[in-house]
Amino acid sequence: MIPAPRNRILQILAAQALLRPEDLRLDARPEELGLDSLGLVEAIFAIEEAFDISIPFNAQEPGAGGFDTSTIGAVVAAIEALVIKG
């Protein structure tokens, strides 16, 4: 079975945070898991590469462009939506 995009997204975020995917808490803020703004920028780059999509994330104004980065779960959901949109 082809893994859902969610698994790949979690894998990439986990790698950036130096955690196992199963240790990512969806209700956590990215900074709580060691993902500072630059860490998030790097992870988003890797996700864009993996799915060949463009994510509207501006590190100066997180949340602008409708991309919710308040929690890991929000980030995953937003990216999933972009992937499905294609």
Add this chain to the structure above:
Amino acid sequence: MARVVITGAGTVNPLGHDVASTFAAMGAGRSAIGPLNLTDLDRLHVKIAAQVTGWKGDFDRSDLIWMDPFAQYAVTAARQAMAQAGLGALPEAGVILGSAGGGLQTVDDSYRSVYQLGKNRVHPFTVPRLMASAGASLVARDLGLLGPSYTVASACSSSNHAIGQAFQMVRMGQTPVMLAGGSDAMLCFGGIKAWEGLRVLSETACRPFSKGRDGMVMGEGAAVFVLEDRDHALARGAVILAEIAGFSMTSDAGDMVQPSIHGAVRAMQAALRDAKMSAAEVGYINAHGTGTVANDRCEAHAIAEVFQGDVLVSSTKSLHGHLIGGAGAVELLACLLALQEGVIAPTAGYLAPDPECPVNLVTQQKTAAVTAVLSNSFAFGGLNAVLALRKA
């Protein structure tokens, strides 16, 4: 004005991954020039260079992401220099590095990504990786240096300019210690392709001052030194490697690529004056000696004009290649070798004397008790920088 000495040295270059192995290779006249190994080699005419091989930097993944190879070489060299100098925390010290290309491999990879592979994004840290000042920033960060820090670019004279400026700062009393040196790592497809266009690269060998020489061979790497106020060094019982006695910087204001005999003469004479050194005192000159027909002829004539005697000359570019912005720094190691151990690094690739290049060229292993040396850098664009050193 303070006297300025060198109390630490470090390097990663094609001859070795530290000063000791570099000294050994230099003394033996062992050349690191060989077949190139890189992406798109089949599209290059020039397939030789001096590369750093078998080396891996001691960096965490989280640090490496910021570090183009040129910066990795610089930080490693700086760490070695600091370790040798044996200094503790240095809030007033800064670092001045010379670099001509900065993070050129990052530039090359990024352009390949967008133009050749058609990608629409580059790594988020592309800008801080490729900027010419990345080396200085990363060295300062790695060693906790809070003083004056920046990068100097003057093509092939970048390192000498950087070391010279740091020397002047310490001499003026602005800070008791400065790190200085240079780094370049331009051995990538784009870097070499650009140089090929100038038609100054040899496809076979680097033969400075020799009959039959046909161009330069590129290298890569870094060297960094700890420059210190001599009284400061003596007070703490530091081991002094050599003294930087003088420095000159001049501009030819002439052709963008052709060297100038008069320009080289002026630069060397100015360095001697600044060092209060007579031409007769100088026992060895580490020449710019690129192996091009033009540079070597001009430099030989200039040396003959300034130094009427038989001053020993060699070009270590024949051993480690032309490190461009890192050249003067790695070549300073040959000067330290001469002053500290009386070993003159031979010039490799020599075939026969060129009547147009009247120099007393060292081409075999040689020892000589020298007490004063000069290191020449005469860059494209007519920017010259010469360092004069004395034995400690």
